Structure formats: C-alpha cells, structure tokens
Amino acid sequence: MTADKAEPALEKDERVKEISGFRKAMIRPELGSICGTILVFVFFLLVARDSGMFSAEGALNWGVVSAQFAIIAVGACLLMIAGEFDLSVGSMIGFSGIVIALMSVTWGFPMWVAIITAFVVAVGIGWLNGYLVIRTGLPSFIVTLAFLYILRGLTIFAAIATTNKTIIGGIRDRVEGDWLAALFGGKILKGLFVWLADAGLIGKFVAGSRAGQPIVDGVPMLIVWAIVLIIFAHLLLTRTQFGNWIYAAGGDAQAARYTGVPVERVKILMFMFTAFCATVFATCQVMEFGSAAADRGLLKEFEAIISVVIGGALLTGGYGSVIGAALGALIFGVVQQGLFFAGVESSLFRVFLGGILLLAVILNTYIRRIITGER
Amino acid sequence: MTTPLIELRDIEKHFGAVIALAGVSLSVHPGECHCLLGDNGAGKSTFIKTMSGVHSPTKGSILVDGAETSFASTRDAIDAGIATVYQDLAMIPLMSVTRNFWMGREPKKRVGPFNFIDFGTANQVTMDEMAKMGIRLREPNQAVGTLSGGERQTVAIARAVHFGAKVLILDEPTSALGVRQTSNVLATIDKVRKKGIGVVFISHNVRHAMAVGDRFTVLNRGQTLGTAKRGEISPEELQELMAGGQELAELEGSLGGTV
Numbered sequence: 184m185t186a187d188k189a190e191p192a193l194e195k196d197e198r199v200k201e202i203s204g205f206r207k208a209m210i211r212p213e214l215g216s217i218c219g220t221i222l223v224f225v226f227f228l229l230v231a232r233d234s235g236m237f238s239a240e241g242a243l244n245w246g247v248v249s250a251q252f253a254i255i256a257v258g259a260c261l262l263m264i265a266g267e268f269d270l271s272v273g274s275m276i277g278f279s280g281i282v283i284a285l286m287s288v289t290w291g292f293p294m295w296v297a298i299i300t301a302f303v304v305a306v307g308i309g310w311l312n313g314y315l316v317i318r319t320g321l322p323s324f325i326v327t328l329a330f331l332y333i334l335r336g337l338t339i340f341a342a343i344a345t346t347n348k349t350i351i352g353g354i355r356d357r358v359e360g361d362w363l364a365a366l367f368g369g370k371i372l373k374g375l376f377v378w379l380a381d382a383g384l385i386g387k388f389v390a391g392s393r394a395g396q397p398i399v400d401g402v403p404m405l406i407v408w409a410i411v412l413i414i415f416a417h418l419l420l421t422r423t424q425f426g427n428w429i430y431a432a433g434g435d436a437q438a439a440r441y442t443g444v445p446v447e448r449v450k451i452l453m454f455m456f457t458a459f460c461a462t463v464f465a466t467c468q469v470m471e472f473g474s475a476a477a478d479r480g481l482l483k484e485f486e487a488i489i490s491v492v493i494g495g496a497l498l499t500g501g502y503g504s505v506i507g508a509a510l511g512a513l514i515f516g517v518v519q520q521g522l523f524f525a526g527v528e529s530s531l532f533r534v535f536l537g538g539i540l541l542l543a544v545i546l547n548t549y550i551r552r553i554i555t556g557e558r
Numbered sequence: 559m560t561t562p563l564i565e566l567r568d569i570e571k572h573f574g575a576v577i578a579l580a581g582v583s584l585s586v587h588p589g590e591c592h593c594l595l596g597d598n599g600a601g602k603s604t605f606i607k608t609m610s611g612v613h614s615p616t617k618g619s620i621l622v623d624g625a626e627t628s629f630a631s632t633r634d635a636i637d638a639g640i641a642t643v644y645q646d647l648a649m650i651p652l653m654s655v656t657r658n659f660w661m662g663r664e665p666k667k668r669v670g671p672f673n674f675i676d677f678g679t680a681n682q683v684t685m686d687e688m689a690k691m692g693i694r695l696r697e698p699n700q701a702v703g704t705l706s707g708g709e710r711q712t713v714a715i716a717r718a719v720h721f722g723a724k725v726l727i728l729d730e731p732t733s734a735l736g737v738r739q740t741s742n743v744l745a746t747i748d749k750v751r752k753k754g755i756g757v758v759f760i761s762h763n764v765r766h767a768m769a770v771g772d773r774f775t776v777l778n779r780g781q782t783l784g785t786a787k788r789g790e791i792s793p794e795e796l797q798e799l800m801a802g803g804q805e806l807a808e809l810e811g812s813l814g815g816t817v
C-alpha cells in the first residue's frame with residue numbers, strides 16, 4: 184500500500200442526493216420556533232379573535248410582554264451558545280431596580296447617575312460571575328446559582344436597611360426631564376399614532392381626561408430596546424469574527440483555544456452582556472411601574488432559558504439562534520397574554536407552554552441532527 | 559545541509575512527578591516528512607505540544623530557522639509558521655467548514671462602522687483549498703460534524719497550508735481512519751511536502767510511516783532511541799524499536815507475524 188496511487192477522485196459524488204431548495208430553506212435552527220409561532224397565532228386567531236387581542240391595544244399588550252422576555256432571552260442566548268448559563272438574571276433584575284431607586288429616590292442623585300450606576304454595578308457583577316466560572320472551572324450553573332441567592336438577599340437587605348420597605352416608589356417624580364430615563368421609559372412614533380387614530384385605523388378614547396387621544400399613543404422604548412438588541416446580537420453572532428468565537432467557545436473550548444481564540448475573554452464578555460440585558464429589563468420596568476421592588480424578576484432566568492431553547496439552541500452550547508430565541512420570547516408573551524384574552528384559567532398557561540416547549544425541542548433536535556451530523 | 563526549519567534540542571518535560579520527556583531532540587528540514595514513532599504514552603503528543611507552544615519545556619531549547627526561541631502560547635508558534643493538527647483535531651463539529659477553516663483569522667469586510675466577516679471570500683477560498691486537496695464539499699456551510707474522519711483531517715491540513723505554515727505537525731492523523739481515507743491523508747501529506755513544507759508525522763503504525771517518511775525518530779518512554787533515514791532501516795527494525803524489543807518478538811511468535 185503506497186500513498187502515490189491514492190489520488191482521490193473529484194468526479195461528482197454519487198452518494199450525495201440533490202436537496203431541493205424548499206427542504207434547504209426549511210432546515211434551519213429556528214424551524215421549531217417558527218412552527219411554534221405559527222401554531223400559537225393560529226390557535227389564538229381561532230379562540231380569541233373577538234376578544235380584542237389583535238387590536239392595536241391588544242397587540243401592544245402582548246408585544247410589551249414578549250419584548251420583556253426577548254430582552255433577557257437575547258443575553259441568555261449568546262451566553263448559552265458560548266457554553267454557559269446565568270441563573271442570576273432574575274435576581275439581577277431585582278437588584279438593578281433597587282440600585283436605581285435607592286440612588287435616585289432615597290439618596291437624591293439625578294436619575295441618569297442612578298441608571299448609569301446600576302449598569303456599571305450589574306455589568307461588574309456579570310464580570311465577576313464570568314471570572315469565577317473561568318477561574319474555578321466550576322460549572323456556571325453552580326456559580327450563578329450562588330449569585331441567584333446572594334443578589335436576591337442583598338437586594339432585600341439593602342431595601343429594608345435603608346428604607347424599611349421592599350418596594351421603593353416615587354420614581355416618576357425623579358424621571359421628569361431626565362435625558363437618560365427617556366431612553367427607557369418613553370415612547371416613540373407618537374405622531375404616527377395620532378395620525379393613525381385620525382385616519383380611523385386605531386381607536387381613540389371617547390371619554391375622560393384623554394378623550395380624543397389615540398388609545399395606543401406610541402411604541403414603548405421597551406419594544407425598541409428589544410428590537411435593537413435582537414438585531415445587534417443577531418448580526419454580532421452570525422456576521423462577525425467575535426460571533427464566530429462565541430460559537431467556538433461553546434462548541435469546543437479546547438479546540439477554540441488551539442486555534443488562538445481567546446475563549447476566556449469571550450465567555451466573560453457574554454456574562455457581562457447578559458447582565459447588561461437584565462439591567463435594560465430592570466430599568467424599563469422601573470420606569471414603567473414608577474417603583475422598584477426587591478422581588479422583581481423572580482424566575483426570569485428560567486423563562487429566558489426556555490425561550491432560548493424553544494429557539495433552537497443547544498443546552499450544552501455551540502449552537503443556536505438569536506432570531507429563534509426572539510421567536511421563543513414571542514411565543515411566551517403571546518401565550519401568557521393570549522390565555523388571559525381568551526378568558527382561560529391562567530394555570531393552563533403552564534400546560535400550554537410545557538406542550539409548546541416539548542414540541543419545539545423535539546423538532547429542533549431532529550433538525551439539528553440533520554444539520555450537524557450529530558448521532 | 560540547510561538549516562532546519564525547526565530544531566528541538568534535549569527537550570525535557572515534567573508534569574509534577576511524571577517525567578513525560580527525558581531529553582528528546584528532533585529537526586525538520588524543508589520538504590521533508592519526519593516521522594515520529596512510539597507506543598502509547600511514549601510522549602509523542604507531549605513532545606509536539608512543546609513544539610506548538612501548548613506546553614513550555616522544563617528544559618531544552620527550540621530553534622526556529624537557526625535562532626533560539628521560546629513560545630509563550632500557541633499563537634506565538636502559529637505566527638512562527640508552525641501549524642499543528644492535533645490528535646483531538648481542533649475542529650468544532652457543530653460549526654460549518656468555512657467557519658472552522660477561518661477560525662481565529664476571519665477575513666473582514668467593512669460595512670460603515672462595522673467589521674463583518676467576508677463570507678463571499680471565505681466560502682470561495684475554503685471550497686478552492688478543499689478541492690486542491692481532493693475533497694469536493696457539498697457546500698461550504700456544511701457542518702464539520704457531517705464530514706468523515708479523513709475529510710476532517712483534510713480540512714485541518716488545508717487550513718494549516720493555506721495560512722502559510724512552514725512546518726506542519728500531524729498528530730496521528732491516520733489512527734482512526736479506514737484504508738481509503740488513510741491513503742487520502744497520506745497523499746495529502748505528500749502534496750504538502752512537495753510544496754517545501756516540513757512535515758512532522760506522528761503515528762504508531764509503521765506501514766503508514768514508511769509510506770511517506772523521509773526520516774524516522776522513535777520515542778520510547780520519553781527518550782529518543784535515535785533517528786534513521788529512509789532506506790537505512792527496515793519496517794521490522796522500526797517496529798521492534800517502538801515496542802522496546804523483546805516482548806514484541808515473543809508476541810509476534812504467538813500471533814504468527816500479524817502485528
């Protein structure tokens with residue numbers, strides 16, 4: 184047996200079947216969540232069409248809830264693709280909110296200082312999460328579980344110790360005229376909605392102090408944040424060198440290191456990004472409610488992870504899609520609010536969600552095997 | 559004789575109490591295929607990992623083009639033109655061939671303030687380089703996980719060659735492969751060598767080594783048992799050196815010469 188005789192043939196490979204364009208377009212990581220989204224919308228169009236769920240007002244309602252899920256799902260998605268989890272997201276939401284309220288209401292700093300402080304502290308904790316995971320080599324599941332408790336405890340303690348309450352109100356008065364607060368609490372496209380209402384396309388208030396104004400008077404910044412974060416994360420992941428490194432860090436950290444990818448840096452940055460997303464969520468919520476509460480964000484980490492998994496990501500990392508995660512968040516929001524519109528017992532929300540989760544994940548696993556050749 | 563592309567002198571590597579390497583020397587010249595042979599645990603992988611900057615040697619010196627160097631990281635070695643295809647491959651099966659091929663050196667295209675990967679170029683070059691090695695990809699977006707073992711080896715080799723490797727280190731590229739795939743990889747090694755690249759080929763299969771090797775170095779329990787040129791040594795002698803002599807002779811008797 185000598186090597187010289189073994190020139191490999193280059194003719195057409197008879198073992199490769201032609202794949203139709205349609206099939207090729209279908210075989211994508213997001214397929215499970217696309218099917219789930221269609222299913223959910225068809226379902227609610229059938230059972231809740233007359234409930235106002237699909238009016239501008241109704242759409243805004245589930246749109247806002249979906250956007251909330253999407254903001255944290257985007258962070259969780261990139262982190263999961265990089266091969267790690269963050270279970271402290273929910274606690275981080277409560278923590279950041281209380282930081283904003285304490286700084287602005289209790290200690291009287293301008294709102295923008297409070298918001299920036301919350302971001303710096305939260306992203307710093309994200310860094311610490313990542314650093315500990317990398318340094319100790321412990322699973323991120325354990326390290327961030329510790330922070331789930333530490334942060335929640337600190338949040339409640341800080342609120343009680345300074346104000347004797349776990350809910351701090353009075354944010355609204357501090358928001359007036361603040362440039363940074365407007366970025367989280369305001370609405371855009373107000374003119375468009377007035378025009379739409381004048382054109383009769385959306386409803387107006389008929390009585391009360393706001394009579395004559397459109398019922399939906401703009402797109403909340405929360406939704407704008409969700410869309411911006413989705414687009415940013417999607418482009419980062421699929422189109423940039425850093426995105427390639429995110430996949431690599433989660434796909435096989437050792438192989439990535441061999442080729443010179445700074446795996447540690449990538450992972451730590453993703454923990455920081457997740458903390459950033461949690462703080463965006465917290466800030467928008469504080470602006471919306473006009474208060475911060477120490478128990479906000481409970482169980483959000485799981486809702487984020489579920490959205491990401493519905494979106495086709497692999498729990499062990501290296502594979503997933505931001506668009507999928509965003510659709511997962513949409514499914515989540517529509518189902519949660521839709522059952523309310525349909526007048527169904529809210530406990531059924533969980534049954535329905537569990538069903539969708541199972542269906543999407545089965546489909547995702549099947550698709551992923553086709554794409555990646557896993558067995 | 560020309561200066562070797564890389565030369566390692568009296569390399570020792572200790573892992574705590576374990577002496578994995580106890581003074582190993584080796585040199586690689588342009589266009590040569592230098593085979594490193596040895597049994598399991600002989601220290602082959604450890605040795606080439608010091609060559610590629612994964613481990614720093616406990617003792618001994620590394621010379622690149624005649625000048626003494628030390629590698630602080632794999633990046634340093636890669637920059638010095640030393641490319642390694644590891645035993646555990648360094649390919650990410652979930653990712654596409656193109657993404658794997660360009661990992662760490664992604665070609666960029668500016669769009670406004672952003673730097674995106676230039677997938678047009680990346681895909682084209684990947685397809686071309688794979689074709690040169692005799693592999694026809696279905697499409698560049700195909701995940702590496704869908705490739706066979708030999709095809710994966712070829713992607714790793716093509717990647718190293720494309721990025722201007724002067725020395726290509728292959729750690730047991732044929733150990734998991736069937737007959738046909740093995741001959742493909744050996745043919746690839748031959749192509750690479752003809753470009754003037756120095757190849758270090760690790761194997762414990764003497765026949766694979768004999769098929770492409772110009773020089774042979776045998777490691778046994780962390781030590782060099784000597785280097786021989788092609789033609790100076792027979793496969794039987796190599797086999798015997800690898801196993802450390804007599805036990806194999808006995809085995810061979812009872813197995814009827816099938817080893």
Ligand SMILES: Nc1ncnc2c1ncn2[C@@H]1O[C@H](COP(=O)(O)OP(=O)(O)OP(=O)(O)O)[C@@H](O)[C@H]1O
Nearest residue numbers: 573576578596597598599600601602603604605762
């Ligand atoms: N990181 C490490 N820590 C401790 N001991 C190690 C380490 N790496 C290798 N060794 C030891 O060094 C010795 C040589 O291992 P090495 O992997 O180099 O063998 P090899 O010749 O490549 O074997 P194989 O043919 O099985 O690949 C072994 O005894 C191994 O247990």
Ligand SMILES: [Mg+2]
Nearest residue numbers: 602603604645
């Ligand atoms: Mg080895």
